[in-house]
Amino acid sequence: MAEKTLLLILNPVAGTRQARKYLPEIIALFARYGWQNLVFVTERRGDAARFVAEHGKKVSLVVCIGGDGTFNETVSGLLRAGLELPVGYIPAGSTNDFANSLRLPSDAMAAAENIMEGRPVRLDLGRFADRYFSYVASFGAFTRASYATPQSVKNALGHLAYLLEGVKDLRNLRPARVRLLADESACEGEYLFGAVSNSTSLGGVLTLAPEEVRLDDGMFEIMLIRTPRSPAELQTILNALATKQYRCGMIDFIHTARAEVFADRAMDWSLDGEHAPGGPHIVIENLHGALCLLTRGM
Numbered sequence: 211m212a213e214k215t216l217l218l219i220l221n222p223v224a225g226t227r228q229a230r231k232y233l234p235e236i237i238a239l240f241a242r243y244g245w246q247n248l249v250f251v252t253e254r255r256g257d258a259a260r261f262v263a264e265h266g267k268k269v270s271l272v273v274c275i276g277g278d279g280t281f282n283e284t285v286s287g288l289l290r291a292g293l294e295l296p297v298g299y300i301p302a303g304s305t306n307d308f309a310n311s312l313r314l315p316s317d318a319m320a321a322a323e324n325i326m327e328g329r330p331v332r333l334d335l336g337r338f339a340d341r342y343f344s345y346v347a348s349f350g351a352f353t354r355a356s357y358a359t360p361q362s363v364k365n366a367l368g369h370l371a372y373l374l375e376g377v378k379d380l381r382n383l384r385p386a387r388v389r390l391l392a393d394e395s396a397c398e399g400e401y402l403f404g405a406v407s408n409s410t411s412l413g414g415v416l417t418l419a420p421e422e423v424r425l426d427d428g429m430f431e432i433m434l435i436r437t438p439r440s441p442a443e444l445q446t447i448l449n450a451l452a453t454k455q456y457r458c459g460m461i462d463f464i465h466t467a468r469a470e471v472f473a474d475r476a477m478d479w480s481l482d483g484e485h486a487p488g489g490p491h492i493v494i495e496n497l498h499g500a501l502c503l504l505t506r507g508m
Contacts, residue, residue, distance in 0.1 A: 215246040216298075217269040219258050219284055221276030222251055224302045232318040236275070236300070239319065243326045245271070252280065255484075262287030271296055271504070273325060275318070277303020278344065282482040285335065285501060286342045296502045298325030307411040308345040308482070311425065312505060328506040332499040333425045334408050339492050343481040344501070345409035347494060349473075350386055350435075351402050385437040388473045392432065392466035399462075403435040406469060406494050419454040428498035432469060434462040467496045 218237070222230045237247045248269060250261045258280050262272060266288065272295050274284040281299055288295060300321040301309035312333075315321040336343040385400035403416075408425055410418045412433070423431055433456060438444040446460045456463040470493055477488040 213270060214244050215248055215269045216240060216271040216273055217261065217265050218247050218249045218273045219261055219275065219280070220249070220251050221258070221280040221302070224276040224280060230275075232322075233275075235319060236322045239322050240273075240326065252276070256283065258283035259287030259290065262293070263291045266291055266293045266295060269295070271298065273298040273300065273322075275300040275302055277301070278306065278308050278482045279303070279484045281308065282342070282344050282484060285344055289335070289342055289497075289500065294502070296330050296504050298322075298328070298504045300325070305411075305483075307409055310411050311345065311409040311423070312503070314505065324506055325504045328504040331426070331503050331505055333501040333503055334428060335497045335500040336406065336408065336430065337493075337495045337497055338406075338479070338481055338486065339489065341481060341486060342497075345482060346405055346407040346412055347479055347481050347486070348403070348405040348407070348412065349388075349401075349477055349479050349488070350404055386473060386477050388434070388471060388477075390432070390434065390462075390464075390472075391470040392464050393468055394466070395464055397434060397462040397464070399434075400437045401434050402437045403433075405433050406430050407433070408496070416451060417454070418456075422454075422456075426499065428467055428496055429465045430467065430469070430494070430496050432462070432464040432466060434464075436460045436462070467498070469494045 220230060220233060240247055248265060252258055262284060272284060274281050285297065299309060299314060300318055301314055301316065315324055336347060338347045385402060388401050388404060389398040405412050408430055410420050410423050418431060435447060438447060438460065443460055446458055450456055450458045450461050470491065472491055473488060475488060475490050479486040479488050
């Protein structure tokens, strides 16, 4: 197959389903830059990773059109297959947290051109036990909303869908007893929410200050929000989140390259918005520079 062949993976139901309308134009744009397009459309979970495994050795570039979950599958497929290929991302999901952190264009055609005109940038990824994540592994409040909200509701309401589902879930939320060991620190307690992230946006709900986050430094940002026992403690949390001053008595905020988490086996996680079962002892590691992204926006 020609040297300038790219694998183009489209999730047709991501977000408002608008990106698929631009597929012919995107293919034509790539062709103008001299690329042949090997196009596959996902129908079910796992397809993106399978396409990479089956066709990755035939191409020299992989482009993903979809949401953060589709991007996660694409990148995970590359890692599992041991393939060192640059990746282009055309964000088309409901929240596009990772794409927003990368400052990728929200317009499909602009994002496609961004790939063609971009340069290779090395970014960190995360390993969660035997799975991978692009930007966040989280548990607790709002976590279930990222994977439990029906796609039709996400498409109709976008970001608001996550908030509504998350608020509904708060009524049944039980604090999680967690002990976390990081490179140079440890913390333990009952937490309402926790995230190990490499992003300025977490689950479409919480944000981190841009000066706190570098996507290529080999480090995670860990935020653990303790369960408030009084209105005063709740206000402390709300003030910290509003001002993005996370170092307070109700929030543990850590920079680390590796973490060990000890928790109830039944505590579920979300990896880039997709459900992941928990375990009593999970090792989370930063894979420094594991992703080669084509972009001109950073």
